[in-house]
Amino acid sequence: MNPNVHALDRARTRPSEIQRPDRAEVEAAVRTILRWTGEDPDRDGLRETPARVTRAFEEFFSGYAQDPVEILRKTFEEIEGYDEMIVLRGIRFESHCEHHMAPIVGQAWVAYIPNGRVVGISKLARVVDVYAKRLQIQEKMTAQIANTINDVLEPQGVGVIIKATHHCMTTRGVHKPDTDLVTSRMLGCFRDNALTRQEFLGMAT
Numbered sequence: 001m002n003p004n005v006h007a008l009d010r011a012r013t014r015p016s017e018i019q020r021p022d023r024a025e026v027e028a029a030v031r032t033i034l035r036w037t038g039e040d041p042d043r044d045g046l047r048e049t050p051a052r053v054t055r056a057f058e059e060f061f062s063g064y065a066q067d068p069v070e071i072l073r074k075t076f077e078e079i080e081g082y083d084e085m086i087v088l089r090g091i092r093f094e095s096h097c098e099h100h101m102a103p104i105v106g107q108a109w110v111a112y113i114p115n116g117r118v119v120g121i122s123k124l125a126r127v128v129d130v131y132a133k134r135l136q137i138q139e140k141m142t143a144q145i146a147n148t149i150n151d152v153l154e155p156q157g158v159g160v161i162i163k164a165t166h167h168c169m170t171t172r173g174v175h176k177p178d179t180d181l182v183t184s185r186m187l188g189c190f191r192d193n194a195l196t197r198q199e200f201l202g203m204a205t
Contacts, residue, residue: 026054060096063133068144071126072152075117083156085196087111087203088124097168098135106138106164106180109204112149113156113189113196124149138164138183146185157188159200 027050034041034049041050088110095104108128131144146160161184170177189196 023054026057027051030054059133060094061133061135063130066130066133068127068130068148069152071123071130072119072149074123075119075153077117079114079116079118082118083114085111085113085199086118086121087200088121089203091125091128093128093132093164095132095134095136095141095164097166098137100168100172101135102166102168102172104132104136104138104164104166106162108145109159109161109200110145110149111159111190111200111203112153114153115155117153119153138162138166138181142183142185146187150187155188157186157190157192157196159187159190159197160185161201161204 030050030053031041034046039046041047091108091110093106093108095106096102097104110124110128127145127148131141142160142162146158149155149160150158161182163180163182165180169175170179184201186197186200190200191197
């Protein structure tokens with residue numbers, strides 16, 4: 001494993017330690033928002049809403065409690081010299097934008113060319129989920145996934161493509177419901193070799 005992973009990459013991929021409020025504070029904040037909308041948080045239909053929202057947020061943002069480096073740590077070296085592209089396609093994810101906390105729903109395509117060892121394919125999907133379940137912008141999330149795989153596995157190259165719909169512009173603001181955003185990050189041979197990059201791009205269209 002790259003010796004810089006523990007120093008540099010952990011600092012980049014793991015959120016800063018902050019003092020988190022307790023559940024009662026979060027529920028009180030939701031009650032305040034309900035009052036701000038003009039609603040009565042004590043009416044029957046809303047009485048349990050603060051607790052429900054708090055539980056939902058625990059699920060939405062569970063990525064902060066997970067370390068993507070640890071997920072990729074276990075690898076397999078008995079691969080009979082396999083050195084061709086490995087692609088996990090159409091990994092569905094749900095995230096939230098850090099500007100409006102509105103949903104981001106999309107798919108990720110993750111590829112790498114191994115350099116003597118591979119990782120279980122479910123771990124690639126889990127890395128996508130870890131970063132998705134944090135407040136995000138799509139450009140940053142794309143880079144985080146690619147950079148982490150590159151740093152931990154040290155492959156010949158990594159490619160990541162994400163296509164997603166952002167509710168902050170489809171259900172509010174400019175109201176453009178038929179749009180999606182496409183981002184990519186290419187490292188190693190995916191960046192340097194046009195044929196390798198084109199092969200991957202062809203699999204993601």
